[in-house]
Amino acid sequence: MEWFKDFGALEWTYFVIACVGTVLLIVQVILMLIGAGDGGPDFDTDTDGDGAFDSHTDTGLSLFSVKGLTAFFAIGGWTGLVMLTSLVSPAISIPVSVVAGLAAYIIVWFAIRMMLRLQEDGTANYGSAVGKTATVYVSVPPAREGRGKVTLVLQGRYTEADAVTDDKERIPVDTQVTVVQSLGDVFVVARKEEKDGQ
Incomplete structure (x- = not known):
């Protein structure tokens, strides 16, 4: 306990900052390990309710985060305290300690960003729908004069998407079509050929 005896005001300040930052960092790590720390205070949810089961969740990761701040205070606090107790001048x-804290902050931010990229991407890969069968949900106007809607199972989930056609006639509701091309999030569809009549 002699270590604390020689503490001045600056050392105590660094010690308190380092302890608070470390405790908060440990709590956050424990919460992440048990699954309670996945979201953040800025939580954004968008769900499509037209019978589709796809949804999007954005954790709102920004450069300013609680995890980054706790890393800044923990690492910066301990760095400053160790330097001061090693008789390095406060001017240095x-x-x-601020640079060490900023480095920890940026490393934590970058690590969280990389981990979020590793999570499953909930967006559908519309290019994988080419060649699949879909059902017309809203009739598709002829010759790309407008958009209709089709439904299909894409990547294991029920999906509804806009569709156009090069056919000369309107494709009515409940018609089976084949996706022949993907233009971003819009499908180019054609009537499915009847195999039994040919």
Whole structure:
């Protein structure tokens, strides 16, 4: 306990900042391990309710996050305290501790960003629908004069998407079509050929 005996105001400040930052960082790590720390205070949800089961969730990761701030205070606090107790002058230890804290902040931000990229991407790959059978949900106007809608199972989930056709006649509701091309999130469809009549 002699270590604390020689603490001045600056050392105590660094010690308190480092302890608070470390405790908060440990709590966040425990919450992440048990699954309670996945979301953040800025939580955005968008769900499509037209019978489709696809939804999008955005955790709102920004450069300013609680995890980054706790890393900044924990690493910066301990760096400053160790430097001051090693008799490094405050003129050097303060800037070095701030730089160490900023480095920890950026590393945590980058690590979280990389982990979020590793999570399953909920967006559908519309290009994988080419060649699949779909059902017309809203009639598709002829010769790309407008858009209709089709439904199909894409990547294991029920999906509804806009559709156009090059056919010369309107494709009515409940008609089976084949996706012949994907133009972003719009499908080019054609009537499915009847095999039994040919």
